[in-house]
Structures are given as C-alpha cells and as structure tokens.
Amino acid sequence: MTQKTExxxxxxxxxxxxxxxxxxxxxxxxxxxxxxxxxxxxxAILRFVFAGEVIGLTEGEEFSFxxxxxxxxxxxxxxxxxxxxxxxxxxxxxxxxxxxxxxxLTAAQEQMVLxxxxxxxxxxxxxLVAMMRRAGLDDRSCAAFDLPMTxxxxxxxxxxxxxxxxxxxSKLSRSGVIAAQxxxxxxGRNAAGLLAIAADESAPRALERRAA
Amino acid sequence: MTQKTExxxxxxxxxxxxxxxxxxxxxxxxxxxxxxxxxxxxxAILRFVFAGEVIGLTEGEEFSFxxxxxxxxxxxxxxxxxxxxxxxxxxxxxxxxxxxxxxxLTAAQEQMVLxxxxxxxxxxxxxLVAMMRRAGLDDRSCAAFDLPMTxxxxxxxxxxxxxxxxxxxSKLSRSGVIAAQxxxxxxGRNAAGLLAIAADESAPRALERRAA
DNA sequence: CGATCCCTTGACTTTTATCAATAAACGTGG
DNA sequence: CCACGTTTATTGATAAAAGTCAAGGGATCG
Numbered sequence: 362m363t364q365k366t367e368x369x370x371x372x373x374x375x376x377x378x379x380x381x382x383x384x385x386x387x388x389x390x391x392x393x394x395x396x397x398x399x400x401x402x403x404x405a406i407l408r409f410v411f412a413g414e415v416i417g418l419t420e421g422e423e424f425s426f427x428x429x430x431x432x433x434x435x436x437x438x439x440x441x442x443x444x445x446x447x448x449x450x451x452x453x454x455x456x457x458x459x460x461x462x463x464x465x466l467t468a469a470q471e472q473m474v475l476x477x478x479x480x481x482x483x484x485x486x487x488x489l490v491a492m493m494r495r496a497g498l499d500d501r502s503c504a505a506f507d508l509p510m511t512x513x514x515x516x517x518x519x520x521x522x523x524x525x526x527x528x529x530x531s532k533l534s535r536s537g538v539i540a541a542q543x544x545x546x547x548x549g550r551n552a553a554g555l556l557a558i559a560a561d562e563s564a565p566r567a568l569e570r571r572a573a
Numbered sequence: 574m575t576q577k578t579e580x581x582x583x584x585x586x587x588x589x590x591x592x593x594x595x596x597x598x599x600x601x602x603x604x605x606x607x608x609x610x611x612x613x614x615x616x617a618i619l620r621f622v623f624a625g626e627v628i629g630l631t632e633g634e635e636f637s638f639x640x641x642x643x644x645x646x647x648x649x650x651x652x653x654x655x656x657x658x659x660x661x662x663x664x665x666x667x668x669x670x671x672x673x674x675x676x677x678l679t680a681a682q683e684q685m686v687l688x689x690x691x692x693x694x695x696x697x698x699x700x701l702v703a704m705m706r707r708a709g710l711d712d713r714s715c716a717a718f719d720l721p722m723t724x725x726x727x728x729x730x731x732x733x734x735x736x737x738x739x740x741x742x743s744k745l746s747r748s749g750v751i752a753a754q755x756x757x758x759x760x761g762r763n764a765a766g767l768l769a770i771a772a773d774e775s776a777p778r779a780l781e782r783r784a785a
Numbered sequence: 786c787g788a789t790c791c792c793t794t795g796a797c798t799t800t801t802a803t804c805a806a807t808a809a810a811c812g813t814g815g
Numbered sequence: 816c817c818a819c820g821t822t823t824a825t826t827g828a829t830a831a832a833a834g835t836c837a838a839g840g841g842a843t844c845g
Contacts, residue, residue: 399773404690405685459671465678469682470637474619525832531794736804736824737800743824743826756824
C-alpha cells in the first residue's frame with residue numbers, strides 16, 4: 362500500500378501547462394502552487410495544494426496548468442488510466458472522487474467572489490483566515506501557522522501586486538490583528554478581527570428576499 | 574420523456590442562496606444568472622446559464638447561490654434524489670455528470686485568471702469572445718449575437734462597475750471592433766481584434782520552460 | 786560571513802470607482 | 816401606434832485604490 366514517492370524540490374515543476382495529462386498526483390508532503398501564465402507573462406495562481414490533496418483530477422488530454430513546488434514536496438504518482446479504472450469500479454471511491462471535484466469547484470467559486478468583489482485588504486484577510494483554518498486552527502485560536510509561499514505567490518493568487526500584499530501585511534501587523542514571526546509564519550492575534558475584515562459571506566438571505 | 578417545464582419570469586429567482594438544495598434544474602429556454610451576495614450587498618455573478626445547461630449539480634445541503642432569470646426562462650425540475658440515483662445507475666450518465674462538473678470547473682479557472690490578472694478592457698473583450706463562441710459563431714464571423722444580460726450583470730460578472738463596462742463597450746464600438754445594435758445585440762466587426770484584446774492564454778510553454 | 790533573494794517602504798502614476806447629469810431604450814396604456 | 820414614464824445606459828468630472836518605479840533592509844543559505 363505504501364507506494365514509493367517522488368521528490369520535487371522547491372521551485373521545480375511537477376507538470377507543465379501543455380504536458381500530456383497521463384498521471385494523477387497525490388501530495389504526500391509539502392506545498393505546491395498551480396499556475397497559469399498569460400501570453401505576455403502575467404501569472405495567475407489558481408490554487409495552492411497541500412499534503413493530502415490531489416492534482417490532475419479533472420484534466421483532459423493536457424494539463425491546463427503548471428504545478429510547481431513551493432517547499433520540497435513528496436508526491437505519489439498514479440497512472441491516470443489505472444486511477445480512473447479504480448474509481449470507476451468502486452462506488453465509494455466514485456463518490457469520493459466527485460466530492461473532491463465539487464470541493465475544488467466550491468473553492469474556485471469563493472475565489473471568484475474574492476477576486477471580483479473584494480478589496481485588497483479583504484483579500485489578504487480572507488486568505489489568512491483560509492490558511493489559518495487549513496492549519497486546523499479554531500477561529501478564536503492565537504496559535505501560529507505557516508505561510509510557506511512567497512509574497513509574490515500570494516499576490517498572484519489574490520490578484521494583487523507584491524507591494525500591495527506587503528503593505529497590507531504590515532498594516533495588519535501594525536494594527537495588531539496578526540503578528541509576523543519571520544516571513545513565513547504568522548501568529549493570529551485577533552482572529553475575529555481578521556474575520557471581520559475578510560467580509561466573508563454570511564448569506565444575508567433575509568435582506569435579498571424581496572420577491573416571492 | 575418530454576416532461577413539463579416551469580416558467581420563471583425575467584427578474585424572478587428560481588432558487589435562493591440558503592434554500593434546501595432538493596432539486597436539480599435543466600434550463601430549457603432562456604438565460605439565468607448565478608449570483609452570490611456579500612454581507613454588505615456587493616454582488617458577484619459566478620456564471621451565466623443558458624438553454625441546455627444544468628443548475629445545482631454540485632450543491633450540498635443548501636444552495637450556495639441565488640439563481641435569477643435574465644429573460645423569461647423555461648426549466649425542467651428534477652428531484653435531486655431521483656437524479657442522483659439515475660446518474661449512479663448508468664455508467665454513461667456518470668461520465669457525462671463528471672464531465673459537466675469538470676467543464677464548470679474549467680470555466681471557473683478561466684474566470685479566476687480573468688478576474689485576477691486581466692485589465693478591464695481585456696475582461697470585456699474576453700467576455701464578448703466567449704459569448705460569440707457560445708452563439709456558435711466562428712472567430713472570423715461577423716454575424717450578430719445576443720447579450721441578454723444588463724450592463725450591471727456584465728459588471729458583476731467581470732468584477733467591474735457598470736460605468737467601466739459601458740465606457741469600454743463604447744470604446745470598442747468607436748474603434749470599430751464591435752458594432753452595437755441596441756443594448757442587447759452585438760455585431761462582431763473584427764473578431765480577430767477582439768481576440769487580440771482578450772489576451773487569452775495561448776500557453777507560451779516554451780517561454781516558461783527554464784528549469785528541467 | 787557574505788551574497789543573494791525576498792521583502793518592505795516611500796513617492797508618484799495609472800486605472801478604475803464614484804458621483805452626477807443626461808440620454809437612450811423599453812414597456813405600458815391611451 | 817404613439818406618448819409618457821421608468822428603467823437602463825452613457826458620458827464627464829473627480830476621487831480613491833492599487834500599481835509602478837526605486838531605494839534600502841532583512842532573511843536565508845551556502
């Protein structure tokens with residue numbers, strides 16, 4: 362069961378946009394970024410992938426993105442054909458497969474709201490909240506959590522520039538909402554404050570409900 | 574086979590964010606918008622849905638969005654439980670189901686790039702190209718196509734304001750790339766020009782390929 | 786310990802949003 | 816079918832937010 366893993370060093374690519382999508386990968390350890398590049402070089406990061414998550418679930422013939430290691434990464438590689446056959450054969454696996462894709466879609470939708478309608482400060486706060494939760498921290502916790510990616514990665518994920526991200530991180534530190542411990546570790550100091558800044562949807566259903 | 578359809582009039586909601594997601598809908602005729610609202614009232618449109626497309630494929634317990642009719646819409650309603658059972662029972666249907674979800678995810682990813690990294694003009698041009706293609710028009714065609722949604726809908730979909738959308742539509746008209754025929758119909762006059770403005774990724778793989 | 790890379794901060798510019806005033810399209814009823 | 820009222824869109828002037836350019840400061844890694 363414990364299959365061998367491959368190592369991808371920080372900064373190296375696991376797959377390139379345009380490569381034949383013959384494999385599916387499970388991240389065993391570390392963090393990766395999923396990028397897409399515009400013709401003139403602008404970069405968008407579609408998502409970050411952490412240990413336990415899967416890359417390549419929904420690809421067609423070719424990968425539509427480049428996947429690069431942020432830290433040293435350990436991955437398990439599976440032949441797509443074998444993977445798909447296994448999923449197809451097992452109803453439980455099938456359900457899990459669909460659930461994973463749906464989760465990815467849900468995350469993408471939240472990101473569209475963030476990119477389309479939130480201010481720079483709200484974007485950074487939302488991102489920090491998401492990272493905090495991913496680390497398994499409670500919304501009231503003040504424990505530290507990692508931010509393995511660079512400011513540039515954050516900027517390309519949040520649709521901002523590195524300078525804007527940096528300024529907002531500084532501002533949040535100054536106002537005591539977070540406390541930076543080096544560049545890649547944050548201690549939440551006031552998670553409620555972060556949450557308030559994030560402007561996250563608590564669905565004001567009543568407000569919208571005018572017509573039947 | 575030809576089940577009865579329900580009618581949703583322009584401006585009415587088919588489902589509300591927060592409603593129990595007990596049904597799946599197929600749009601038979603017309604166009605809808607899928608919206609999410611932030612607590613302070615800001616609105617994001619996640620996608621537009623046209624005839625032949627399905628709403629509610631990936632929802633959990635509750636709908637995470639509000640679906641409103643842009644034009645008069647005819648929908649076929651299916652009980653989710655029946656729908657899921659049918660999909661689960663038929664391998665071909667299962668594949669189609671997964672393919673549809675993947676398509677939605679692909680669209681969401683392209684939208685993330687648009688919202689995160691494209692200028693206002695590029696966003697509008699990309700949108701017009703997409704609408705042109707959806708209408709079945711060739712990239713060299715100069716036929717007219719419909720834009721059923723309002724400028725506000727476009728703005729909320731593209732992460733812009735109504736004024737910016739309007740200004741850019743005017744600019745594209747002035748420069749002869751499109752020709753407006755009323756508010757809701759566009760004649761492409763120079764699809765290549767639109768395409769060039771759209772800054773769409775033609776994956777410059779070679780450029781990026783530095784490291785092994 | 787030194788070199789590099791990444792990040793931070795400041796000054797200034799650009800883009801897009803906001804506010805406000807028309808103007809054009811649409812729908813309704815006469 | 817036309818006139819009117821309403822809604823939606825356009826345009827202009829101004830403001831705000833974020834981007835760009837540039838200089839320095841801190842981490843981090845051999």
